[in-house]
Amino acid sequence: MLIGKRINDRYKLIEKIGGGGMADVYLARDVILERYVAVKILRLDFANDEDFIRRFHREAQSATSLVHPNIVNIYDVGEEDPDIYYIVMEYVNGETLKQFIQNHSPLGIDKAIDIMKQLTSAIQHAHQNNIIHRDIKPQNVLIDKKGNVKITDFGIAMALTSTTITHTNTMLGSVHYISPEQARGGIATKKSDIYSLGIVLFEMLTGRLPFSGESAVSIALKHLQDETPSPKKWNPLIPQSVENIILKATAKDPFYRYQDVGELEEDLRTCLDENRINEPRFEIPVDEEATKAIPIISDERGFNQLQDTVIRDSQPNKIQEGLPKEEEPKKKKRKKWPIVLLSLSALIIILGILTLTVFPSLFGPDDIKVPDVTNLTLDEAIDELESAGFTIGKTTEMASEEIEKDHIIRTDPKAGRLAVEGSEINLYVSTGLETEELPDFKDRAYEDVLAILQSQSRPFKDIKVEEVYDESEAGTIIEQDPEPGTAVIPEETVITFTVSKGKETFALANLTEYPQNALKDYASSNGITINISGEEYHETIPKGYVISQDVEAGTQITKGTTVNVVISKGKEELPPKNVTVDIAITYTGNSEENQVQNVQIFIEDMNREITDPYEVFTITEDTRRLIDLVIAPGTKGRYKVVIDNEVVQDYQVDYPE
The missing domain is CATH 3.30.10.20 (Trypsin Inhibitor V; Chain A)
Known part of the structure; x- marks a missing residue:
């Protein structure tokens, strides 16, 4: 799947917008120049043909030399990864001529001629640069929103000539427009492009192709053997001068076609002039001394061997000279009846001309102008046409971009043309814009x-x-x-x-000092999970409150996120500790008399009260005593020394850190 792929780190493929037997076309974004382009990528079944790839590149490069307003510009050519060969082209915002014909056929005469002028201008430019298109067809012509025409696929068709047109069914699109010499296997020339242009004009004016069949071979044979049918059979509004362009461009023998595209272009410029509308029908001159025999071929296997066999009777007199004298026809007396017959024929011709011209104007109905009922409602149009002396023929509904729904698009015959009084006028009614x-x-x-x-x-x-x-x-x-x-x-x-917008995000609150019972409500209202990952003692944060969180407060998070927190166990409870105090007791009595002094030691800790003596003894000299205090965290111990009922020491002892 190539959608989303970036070719050459530059052209991002957005959507497939077309394709054919040889390549697929994608809408892409040029990320460097910030513009949309069309990228044509060679199909894999051609990617391993070295000769084809070589010509593909050569012809694509040659097409870059064509700079013309009616030719799609080629920006880049290259390859990437195994088997990806691409051409980057101008992106035309519109539709193909084929789609335009399908949506609007038959095209108006003026519109078709305008499109042809643009096509011939482009092809003339190509021919002047010695490039023959070889694959002109409506599928290779683009029309933008402003009606500008651009031809694409220049040079690519050159590579296609190495593959027989009966190779796959994907070639059926091209065989409808192929010239007889190409169908025969011959070399395509500039006149081959002229033939294809004639077929395109035929299709625009009739909405159909001149030749159809069940296979590529049967269609190609018709190009070889059948004369181009009159387009007026399907569209009587086509002027004779325009039909002549089609007939001359699609002549079987290239000799009788336009000598070059410039001649065709000149004919298009004048074909709608008033003095040319009803000019004589184009006829190929008959050569009395030449007979062309085109072989009838019904087997596809014989297709590539199709050739014209031409037999020219260049020495008719020698055949007569070789006849025995006795077989020579005898001379006869000249008779007068041929002169009489000739005179009668001339009289009949004159009477016929009078019958067709003078007599109808004297005795038949008048020719009157078809009124213009465009944009009128159906009822209004019928009233106007009937008032003018016409009857209403067939009413056809069709979509229209310009004409409002239920209003008249056009008439057949066209407005302004002369038609016999009382004749039928066909109406085309708008259904509005096409869905x-x-x-x-x-x-x-x-x-x-x-x-x-x-x-x-x-x-x-x-x-x-x-x-x-x-x-x-x-x-x-x-x-x-x-x-x-x-x-x-x-x-x-x-x-x-x-x-x-993606998953919803919000800023995570500072959960520090949140009570544990409030965490559940916060998690539920915000669609997250709060996990208690541990508990720790804390000097200042009370027991049951959050000490820390693993996602920093203020971070944007989405629903479903898990946040880990640590809960306080409160201030750590330290164990009681034993503290040994060394007390120095100074003797204050008369040592000479060996006076005895009474000593009392009082202690206060977690096990004793200061009111009860801890130890009682007598001294006659300085003495030291060790006492043990059991002090609880956050409290203090105390000892008091009394000698002869007089307090001589009273101290507090701190809990040891």
């Missing part, structure tokens, strides 16, 4: 879809966007209104896309 089936744009990138819609020949009335949070990737279309498959008129339709 199109809305594609399914869901699950596609909105940016790519917008580029496609903005490049269409029929833009939507408006394109609206509603952005919502969703599990889909940001920028993806998740809903569209109208729904896919709905028949819509783009010019009257507002299409609304619901586009994902």
